Amino acid sequence: MAETSNQNKEDTLFFICFDRQSATPKLCGLGLCSDEFWNGVFGASFLEYLKNRLLYMAGTDEVNFNESQRVVPLNTWILISYFKLAYKLLRCPDGTFDRHLAEFLDRKVPANANPVDGTFSFDIIIDQRTNLLIRIYRSAKAEEMQLPTIAELVKPLSSSFVPVILFFHGGSFVHSSADSAIYDTLCRRLVRICNAVVVSVDYRRAPESRYPCAYDDGWAALKWVSSRPWLQSKDSRVHIYLAGDSSGGNIVHNVALRAVDSDIDILGNILLNSMFGGQQRTESENRLDGKYFATLRDRDWYWRAFLPEGENRDHPACNPFGPRSESLKGVKFPKSLVVVAGLDLIQDWQLAYVEGLKKAGQNVKLLYLEQATIGFYLLPNNDHFYTVMDEINNFINSNYPKRQRSDQRLSYA
């Protein structure tokens, strides 16, 4: 049982009122309060911090809430705001992470071998040492509509060319899983829209598993996928595309890098709001810090959690075209589709990535969505979603002679 502290006459109830009308903070209390008293309790610097914080909020945050609400649909705003707040609870300043609470809060869905809207899924542990799990999504053909047995799950693909998308979910290297509902849903959409097989990788996460574990897992999954006879197209090759959002986009780049000297052919990289950074602060980071869900502080935390201890953000994993990276000139690197959201605070790094690829003579297409925020692709309730899905579809399927593509918008959702 706690004990009461010294009962001072000045131990009164204090609170800070934020008066929206006058947009100024007021220190109030039931009883006296003086700056001296506050100093004595919190220390002068914290008191200063409080005041500054409130002034900052008075001036800017009020505008921010409404602004971010204006650019995304309400349900998207709720979803991403909820993530933002819940994630804040999980991050500790010493770099530790409340993994158990994170798993409790995360909404997951099981694999489902029964087709739903024409797509079914199943999980495979492809490496028992590291417990590496992948989730495979396939289209159910008409004749397969009765429950497929295990043998049928790995039946060879029936069409001549079927792209296999190796997908890496986002979460800043720390959050989410292959079976998180938001990503299971996204993968199912990719199957339908691109008429592809999607393989989602449940890579190891920081801070428990730092660099390069996620890349190792990606590489292991790539090797596994490329060696499945039943994933081959008519030309006896597996047609592999790498795709990922946020940290997944970063993994796409790094896995492709690792594959450069191998005999594994990657036909394309798709990076959605991918997570890059650097030691220097860029203009977009300063301008957009805290404005549209993400803050520099949380970005920094995630890099500290993922990168090796003692490293800074110019580590090549974080900054692929930074001062410590090797050139990609003359390297056989896959063509890339890079999607950048105009309201993402790290866009300058993403644009630098595109520039870096161009300078190295690589094939890259930039899709810049001015009014998009992070997470816009999680719900099909905005134009950007459809634009991006179309682009991804074209990026993949324009390689092939006329394939049956679902053009109807209705089937995208």
Next chain:
Amino acid sequence: MLYLLLKADRKTMKREHQETANHPLTGGGGGGGGEGCSSRSKTWKEDQGDGGMDELLEGLGYKVKSSDMADVAQKLEQLEMAIGTFQEGQISHLFCETVHYNPSDIYGWVDSMLSELNPSQTFDPNGSFYPIRNSILGQQPSMNSSARNSLIYDDNSEYDLSVIPGFALKMPSEWTFDLQREGTSKRMKHDAPQISTSPVNSAAKLRSLPEATRPLLMVDSEEAGVRLVHILMACAEAVQNEDLKLADALVMQIRLLAVSQAGAMRKVAIYFAEAIARRIHKIYPQQSSIDSFYSDTLQMHFYETCPYLQFAHFTANHAILEAFSDAPRVHVIDFSMSLGMQWPALMQALALRPGGPPAFRLTGIGPPQPDNTDALEQVGWKLAQLAGTIGVEFHYRGFVCDSLADLEPSMLDIRPSAMETLAVNSICELHRLLARQGAIDKVLSNLKVMKPKIVTIVEQEAKHNGPVFLDRFNEALHYYSTLFDSLDGCWLTQSNSQDLAMSEVYLGRQICNVVACEGPERVERHETLAQWRERMESSGFDPVHLGSNAFKQASMLLDIFSGGDGYRVEENNGCLMLGWHSRPLIATSAWRIASR
């Protein structure tokens, strides 16, 4: 000391949001405001009779009523502003003792978070709030006296169970400031209707795909493993088509091929092949009374080897302890007494209760024993000895019956709920009742007569009770393959090979029953959480949610469990499930009689 609160001007915010709520795009249907989505997206069902959830969010596992969206947005803003005044390090401290419930309900979550920051605020009845919660902001010395007196604190970390010796309890961390927690936990009475659970959850139940889901997890193995499965399926199909000669021939092939296999797949194939052989030749395993003693022993080995039963006991006990709270006299009726392994931990936790342990009465129910040895009584004696050493007043009664449906509430000496708090516990037992017409309904209506404060139910998470043999076979093959895979990990880490071998026999007997038997003989009629949920709810029970504290502690239990790498705890609409990787295998749910 001090109490810090950031308040927004509520009136202004409310007005702003009322405007957005009435806006044609943001109000009502789940379309959301802002950019164009109406023409593109399919027609949103404006008025869904099941509670009007935003469809898109629901597809991602979050339940928010369309009509609540603006409110939720406002509260999220409030929460952001409130925690925005704290530095990063303080935030996790602020909420480190908070117990979260029902993570799908964003409204409830943000409401309870706001209440944590401001306990003097009146509780919003729409929140999914729950009994034990801590306020984190220290004392309020000059609050008016009535507020102060309502602050009764029980640090719920003292309810933590020591299921396995050496299980380290996570103690609340130190505060960085000098704030002292007086422990300002308000107790919500269990009688308060859990508004968030009734319309919200039943809506989700209708909408989700419980019946149609077939979770599938495989371990990448050699080609021969897949071939083995292929032949097993062909064999089952032959049985389904009553082509017994073919089935017999395939059984031989399976046995031959299995020899060349390694690991889990071999064992699984052998058990299934044997079960099919028994079915073909109608050599059913005897359900004699010798069985039950042997069963108990096998179950004990299974309990030692892998965490499923330990998880079951742990989570059920957690729910029971929360329900008992500070009741002075408690009674547990255990439908699945067996060797009573669940109860030492509960008794220890009761012994450590602040304010002292209650008087604890235990009624153990079990099947008849061979040669009239009274195993139930013996278990009772052992527990009584334990009770003596830890200082818990203990009374015990054992009941022998063939079926739970044979019990009448009058036999069980149930005392009025004002005098004694009752919990009924059933671990992997209720599914047996499904083998007899009307049995489960009788037992559930008996439960309602007994008026328990809580009913804890643990069941295997599997569809082993469908009408078609082939489907059951398929489901069982996947389920037990996954179970055996998880045991496989244990072979490498545990030295007690006898335990492991016995565990496999334990599971093998279940396989045999599912595959070889029919009618009343087939008692391993496992059904999924979704199926049990529907049955309980339509029988007049409401769910009692298990929260993040139970989840965390169960997860921590697994962390220290050797070979525990692949095990995973999952939260599912207030219930907890334990699985191997992404495949849930066992589920714990808690219930109380619906307040109608």
